[in-house]
Amino acid sequence: xxxxxxxxxxxxxxxxxxxxxxxxxxxxxxxxxxxxxxxxxxxxxxxxxxxxxxxxxxxxxxxxxxxxxxxxxxxxxxxxxxxxxxxxxxxxxxxxxxxxxxxxxxxxxxxxxxxxxxxxxxxxxxxxxxxxxxxxxxxxxxxxxxxxxxxxxxxxxxxxxxxxxxxxxxxxxxxxxxxxxxxxxxxxxxxxxxxxxxxxxxxxxxxxxxxxxxxxxxxxxxxxxxxxxxxxxxxxxxxxxxxxxxxxxxxxxxxxxxxxxxxxxxxxxxxxxxxxxxxxxxxxxxxxxxxxxxxxxxxxxxxxxxxxxxxxxxxxxxxxxxxxxxxxxxxxxxxxxxxxxxxxxxxxxxxxxxxxx
Amino acid sequence: xxxxxxxxxxxxxxxxxxxxxxxxxxxxxxxxxxxxxxxxxxxxxxxxxxxxxxxxxxxxxxxxxxxxxxxxxxxxxxxxxxxxxxxxxxxxxxxxxxxxxxxxxxxxxxxxxxxxxxxxxxxxxxxxxxxxxxxxxxxxxxxxxxxxxxxxxxxxxxxxxxxxxxxxxxxxxxxxxxxxxxxxxxxxxxxxxxxxxxxxxxxxxxxxxxxxxxxxxxxxxxxxxxxxxxxxxxxxxxxxxxxxxxxxxxxxxxxxxxxxxxxxxxxxxxxxxxxxxxxxxxxxxxxxxxxxxxxxxxxxxxxxxxxxxxxxxxxxxxxxxxxxxxxxxxxxxxxxxxxxxxxxxxxxxxxxxxxxxxxxxxxxxxxxxxxxx
Numbered sequence: 001x002x003x004x005x006x007x008x009x010x011x012x013x014x015x016x017x018x019x020x021x022x023x024x025x026x027x028x029x030x031x032x033x034x035x036x037x038x039x040x041x042x043x044x045x046x047x048x049x050x051x052x053x054x055x056x057x058x059x060x061x062x063x064x065x066x067x068x069x070x071x072x073x074x075x076x077x078x079x080x081x082x083x084x085x086x087x088x089x090x091x092x093x094x095x096x097x098x099x100x101x102x103x104x105x106x107x108x109x110x111x112x113x114x115x116x117x118x119x120x121x122x123x124x125x126x127x128x129x130x131x132x133x134x135x136x137x138x139x140x141x142x143x144x145x146x147x148x149x150x151x152x153x154x155x156x157x158x159x160x161x162x163x164x165x166x167x168x169x170x171x172x173x174x175x176x177x178x179x180x181x182x183x184x185x186x187x188x189x190x191x192x193x194x195x196x197x198x199x200x201x202x203x204x205x206x207x208x209x210x211x212x213x214x215x216x217x218x219x220x221x222x223x224x225x226x227x228x229x230x231x232x233x234x235x236x237x238x239x240x241x242x243x244x245x246x247x248x249x250x251x252x253x254x255x256x257x258x259x260x261x262x263x264x265x266x267x268x269x270x271x272x273x274x275x276x277x278x279x280x281x282x283x284x285x286x287x288x289x290x291x292x293x294x295x296x297x298x299x300x301x302x303x304x305x306x307x308x309x310x311x312x313x314x315x316x317x318x319x320x321x322x323x324x325x326x327x328x329x330x331x332x333x334x335x336x337x338x339x340x341x342x343x344x345x346x347x348x349x350x351x352x353x354x355x356x357x
Numbered sequence: 358x359x360x361x362x363x364x365x366x367x368x369x370x371x372x373x374x375x376x377x378x379x380x381x382x383x384x385x386x387x388x389x390x391x392x393x394x395x396x397x398x399x400x401x402x403x404x405x406x407x408x409x410x411x412x413x414x415x416x417x418x419x420x421x422x423x424x425x426x427x428x429x430x431x432x433x434x435x436x437x438x439x440x441x442x443x444x445x446x447x448x449x450x451x452x453x454x455x456x457x458x459x460x461x462x463x464x465x466x467x468x469x470x471x472x473x474x475x476x477x478x479x480x481x482x483x484x485x486x487x488x489x490x491x492x493x494x495x496x497x498x499x500x501x502x503x504x505x506x507x508x509x510x511x512x513x514x515x516x517x518x519x520x521x522x523x524x525x526x527x528x529x530x531x532x533x534x535x536x537x538x539x540x541x542x543x544x545x546x547x548x549x550x551x552x553x554x555x556x557x558x559x560x561x562x563x564x565x566x567x568x569x570x571x572x573x574x575x576x577x578x579x580x581x582x583x584x585x586x587x588x589x590x591x592x593x594x595x596x597x598x599x600x601x602x603x604x605x606x607x608x609x610x611x612x613x614x615x616x617x618x619x620x621x622x623x624x625x626x627x628x629x630x631x632x633x634x635x636x637x638x639x640x641x642x643x644x645x646x647x648x649x650x651x652x653x654x655x656x657x658x659x660x661x662x663x664x665x666x667x668x669x670x671x672x673x674x675x676x677x678x679x680x681x682x683x684x685x686x687x688x689x690x691x692x693x694x695x696x697x698x699x700x701x702x703x704x705x706x707x708x709x710x711x712x713x714x715x716x717x718x719x720x721x722x723x724x725x726x727x728x729x730x
Contacts, residue, residue: 083503085645133702137709140658142438144705146649151698154691162689268507275504282501311522313637317515320508324494327505331498 015278018330019293022276022322026300030055030307037307045178052183055303063299064187065091065246065263068194070273070291072242077274078215079235080134081283082141087243088266089152090126092259094119094247096159099167099257107169120244126152127240128233135232149267156259166256176252187249194245198288211235215283269298276326383655383708384667391670394677402684409548413562415676420565420631421446423672424624425643426650427576428617430668432502433651434580435613436593436660437495441506442621443643444513445487449480449625451517451635454525457535469534477626484622485615487513492614496607502614510644517637524636539630543567565627572620576665589613593660649697650675653704674700 030037040054069087076084101115126148133144179186202208213221214231221228250262275281276297277290301322305315328334398406405411416423425442432439453476455461467475487509494505527536541564548560580586588609591599600606628640648658654671656663675697682696 151695154694158691313518316511320512323508331500
């Protein structure tokens with residue numbers, strides 16, 4: 001019996017294997033190349049507070065926006081079987097609204113909270129727009145979100161009134177880098193917070209089940225009394241909320257909003273994170289942990305390349321090679337070949353167990 | 358003889374009864390909207406729109422986009438997607454500029470014409486290589502096309518800065534011979550229009566435009582008349598039934614991606630001929646423009662529906678909208694893209710409504726029916 005349980009665990013989580021292997025290989029590679037890559041030390045920042053520093057921290061910190069977007073993207077991918085390519089633009093719009101609210105008056109805790117709530121609402125409205133196109137008008141997600149992809153950053157520019165305004169305040173710095181007295185970068189804490197909220201939602205509600213059933217077979221879900229339109233809409237609205245959180249983090253890091261460069265090309269990375277996490281881009285079952293690991297894999301790869309003194313413009317080419325290797329490993333053909341190999345080597349011992357499983 | 362004529366007659370009547378297909382309908386809508394838009398622009402805005410040169414300017418500036426939009430149309434009909442095309446365009450334009458400048462290897466003693474021809478061969482070669490790798494990964498290893506071509510895009514964009522860190526440009530002082538070949542314009546006196554002094558300036562068209570139009574015609578013929586084209590539609594429409602019909606699905610998908618990347622290589626050379634420069638930011642977001650053009654032209658991302666004539670008009674519509682926005686006095690930089698987005702939204706909604714309405718048969722009320730039964 002215990003053996004059977006073990007195989008069950010690996011079957012359920014086999015999709016986590018690829019991101020875990022990828023991160024493991026990257027870390028081993030770094031260990032061989034330069035063992036000081038892993039050193040985490042406590043330094044002091046400009047204000048004299050203790051802060052954690054090191055490559056590992058910068059991986060965790062730098063991937064924050066991506067991880068949050070990957071969570072939302074997983075939901076959309078699972079429910080609609082397509083991808084939202086407007087997340088970067090939505091984050092830019094949300095960031096612009098945030099800055100607009102902050103610049104209206106003196107920056108206090110309340111105005112920051114108001115800004116966060118307002119930009120979250122605006123992003124959710126845009127997410128609702130995407131979701132309506134996808135669910136009510138039955139347009140493929142990629143095409144539907146192409147509209148905002150085309151004009152999203154221009155809308156952000158419009159909101160800013162053709163400028164790239166700055167917001168300087170200790171509260172903004174606290175969101176973007178460190179809260180005084182806490183050595184862990186705040187974006188990491190925000191990712192953990194979002195993750196906890198989502199996992200509580202999944203534990204206490206049937207959202208996860210509903211999203212998966214809509215993604216696997218919309219007609220069957222409908223016959224079982226689930227409204228697929230509502231579920232898809234909800235997934236897009238949640239993604240909108242995720243976009244606003246990443247937008248706020250992105251703005252707070254630099255204390256300014258630049259509509260052109262804020263989270264540029266992050267939509268591709270977010271989709272990649274979902275795919276590396278072993279989730280099917282065709283919808284259905286999903287594994288949130290896989291997507292988050294995928295996001296950290298991408299960031300670890302980028303930081304490794306930076307540590308190897310690869311110029312930032314060349315990083316993409318090496319990233320592409322690693323991505324291709326990863327997806328080849330995860331491709332159904334290669335997986336089948338592996339399974340056949342394993343079956344052949346195990347055929348003597350566990351053929352009966354396999355039948356039972 | 359009589360039997361023959363009878364059968365052709367039957368064929369003709371059969372064709373007449375055949376309802377208009379979705380693709381044709383959507384294409385007709387996009388052609389109609391383009392013509393309406395252009396005529397309205399001529400009447401209300403006048404300015405450049407009254408001159409034939411305006412059409413040729415649009416073509417000159419968008420020749421590469423027409424070609425990659427055709428590539429996207431083929432891939433989308435096949436039920437797949439290729440977002441690496443704009444990256445390949447940028448990479449090809451960079452590499453061919455490097456070759457023409459003699460940076461790749463010193464091609465001394467070679468006449469300018471031969472060098473341009475060789476550069477074109479290199480462009481096609483790069484495209485074919487991308488197609489081979491991507492096609493193999495997508496068709497034979499069954500990896501999601503989005504991810505493979507995304508990696509292709511990253512690879513192409515990254516390679517540009519690896520092969521040359523700084524942007525390159527063909528200049529009159531260094532490469533006069535090559536520039537005259539590459540920037541050769543075809544002058545059409547009969548379409549010319551007088552300038553302020555009354556001298557007639559002929560309409561100018563670049564060589565790349567002819568290449569683009571040729572590509573449109575060739576792809577249209579392939580899709581319409583050949584077995585390969587039918588296979589594209591069949592595989593895109595329903596892969597499982599295509600398989601049961603005995604179509605080699607894997608090979609068809611491979612061929613679609615091969616052709617798409619090949620076209621991207623050609624488009625890169627055309628882009629180079631127009632811009633005579635290599636730069637990492639060339640053709641940024643071109644893949645999305647190409648996808649948008651295909652959609653406006655009536656191609657569905659789900660596969661099985663579409664044609665390149667519509668795609669051609671899709672490119673023209675997108676380009677014309679931008680011109681109209683500028684000409685109508687909205688000078689803030691954001692209006693161009695916001696209008697483009699709104700237009701895209703309109704077309705996408707229109708398609709959705711048209712396609713969902715066509716499922717329901719229009720029922721005439723009984724008192725309107727002329728025939729009995």
